[in-house]
Amino acid sequence: MSREEARFQARAAMSGVGLTTRSPEDIVAHPVRRRIVLWLMIVGGAGIVTAVASLVLSFRGGGGGSRLTRAGILVGALFALWVLLRLSRGIAWLLGRSGFAGRDYATMLDLSGEYAIAELQVQEGDWLAEQSLRAMRLRDEGIVVVGVQRRGVYLGAPGPDTVIEPCDTLVLYGRRTRIAELDRRRRDASGDAAHARASAEATADSHEPATSESRGVRSSTTSR
Numbered sequence: 001m002s003r004e005e006a007r008f009q010a011r012a013a014m015s016g017v018g019l020t021t022r023s024p025e026d027i028v029a030h031p032v033r034r035r036i037v038l039w040l041m042i043v044g045g046a047g048i049v050t051a052v053a054s055l056v057l058s059f060r061g062g063g064g065g066s067r068l069t070r071a072g073i074l075v076g077a078l079f080a081l082w083v084l085l086r087l088s089r090g091i092a093w094l095l096g097r098s099g100f101a102g103r104d105y106a107t108m109l110d111l112s113g114e115y116a117i118a119e120l121q122v123q124e125g126d127w128l129a130e131q132s133l134r135a136m137r138l139r140d141e142g143i144v145v146v147g148v149q150r151r152g153v154y155l156g157a158p159g160p161d162t163v164i165e166p167c168d169t170l171v172l173y174g175r176r177t178r179i180a181e182l183d184r185r186r187r188d189a190s191g192d193a194a195h196a197r198a199s200a201e202a203t204a205d206s207h208e209p210a211t212s213e214s215r216g217v218r219s220s221t222t223s224r
Helices: 003-015 023-028 032-059 066-084 087-098 178-185 191-221
Strands: 115-121 142-151 155-157 168-173
Touching: 115 178, 168 178, 178 191
Parallel strands: none
Antiparallel strands: 115 168, 142 155, 142 168
16 A cells, blocks of 8 residues: 555544545455554544543633643643644554555556456366466466465466466466456467467557557647
């Protein structure tokens, strides 16, 4: 989660504002984030109640307090609110010492769009089985093999000479539709034809923005 989004969610939790976005789901699914939000809700609720009570007491008539005392209470309440607003730095320091990154990897990888990280179970007879990553050339289809789970051992960032075996579980990054089609692909002539079509489509997609941009440049040059 990015720093800006985390700051926004922290202030929303402290103020008791409910949000119906995807970010609260990411917070609830993470144990450390849940604990942080829980303490923010407790501290935020206590701080608001204390501030309101202090303001009420400071402006009430009677009670035997001098103006200086009431002014001190008001300043103390404002200082408490300032401290609560500065908690984000303390939380960032604690997260840094715990080794948690402040980057929003879901946004960086466009996981909310048409791209996804998915697991694919390789079966006997699949197009992926008993081939090396170099021979499959999945990158030509726009698919990246992030890792391979094999007999309880995880192979991170496998090299091109890694041979995929039946019962392997692949961790893939790419378009959802392309990964789903790859899961249905069989080791025969139709599988090779599907790979060729997917590679051609990925090449066309990668050249489309550049083609549109070049057309725009040519049209503007012509108009001049």
